[in-house]
Amino acid sequence: MDITKHLEVEIKFALRNPHETLDFLQKNGTFIKETFQKDTYFLPPNKDYTAEKPITKWLRIRESDKGDSINYKDWALKEGVNQNYCDEFESHIDSVEDVKKIFGVLDIKPLIVVNKKRKIFMYKDIEIALDEVDELGWFIELEAKWEFASIEDARAHLYKIAEEMWTQLADQDQKWYPYVLLEKKGLIKN
Numbered sequence: 472m473d474i475t476k477h478l479e480v481e482i483k484f485a486l487r488n489p490h491e492t493l494d495f496l497q498k499n500g501t502f503i504k505e506t507f508q509k510d511t512y513f514l515p516p517n518k519d520y521t522a523e524k525p526i527t528k529w530l531r532i533r534e535s536d537k538g539d540s541i542n543y544k545d546w547a548l549k550e551g552v553n554q555n556y557c558d559e560f561e562s563h564i565d566s567v568e569d570v571k572k573i574f575g576v577l578d579i580k581p582l583i584v585v586n587k588k589r590k591i592f593m594y595k596d597i598e599i600a601l602d603e604v605d606e607l608g609w610f611i612e613l614e615a616k617w618e619f620a621s622i623e624d625a626r627a628h629l630y631k632i633a634e635e636m637w638t639q640l641a642d643q644d645q646k647w648y649p650y651v652l653l654e655k656k657g658l659i660k661n
Contacts, residue, residue: 479544480556480625481614482633486601489609493590493601495636500594509534510585512649516578521659526650527557530579532567539567546647556622583658585648597632604648606655 486492496502513530514520520528527546533539541564546557564570574580586605591598593616600612613633619625646654653659 479559479614480622480629481612482626482629483610483612484633486609486611489601492611496592496594496599500592500599503591503593505588505590506535506537508587508589510649512582513574513579514582521582521653525646529647529649532570534567539564541570583649583652585652587648594636595632597629607648607651
């Protein structure tokens with residue numbers, strides 16, 4: 472049984488040595504693609520996601536060279552700590568502008584925009600993304616891309632791969648790019 476059908480299991484770190492990590496992946500992994508992503512996050516009129524600390528719910532429109540999509544994530548917390556998995560629902564959209572017009576009619580307002588360049592590799596059956604995020608710097612994200620017996624098994628495997636590959640990681644990032652940008656711009660306080 473695939474318990475991860477609508478779950479995304481990942482770990483993410485700020486990356487202190489992006490160029491060495493990129494060299495390692497180019498030599499030892501399989502390059503998949505490079506993309507540019509513009510993620511616009513929104514707030515529905517009857518739910519202020521930013522009132523939660525930390526923010527766990529995100530409604531996003533992604534514009535990228537692989538196509539545009541709408542996405543909703545609800546991250547799991549345990550005793551206030553991010554558990555690195557979420558319920559995730561995503562669908563391709565044909566027209567970003569039409570969805571934004573619909574959002575406007577429904578009073579769903581834009582919150583923040585995150586621009587990033589992403590290089591994606593496969594390494595030992597893990598999808599690894601190196602993200603260069605405008606205003607924030609470099610990050611690495613490791614995501615389970617197959618079925619595990621449990622979320623805990625998936626996370627343990629991701630940590631094992633991270634330990635095998637890099638020693639120059641910053642502390643694990645328990646926040647998400649839009650949250651960090653909102654903090655940086657003084658739009659929310661921790």
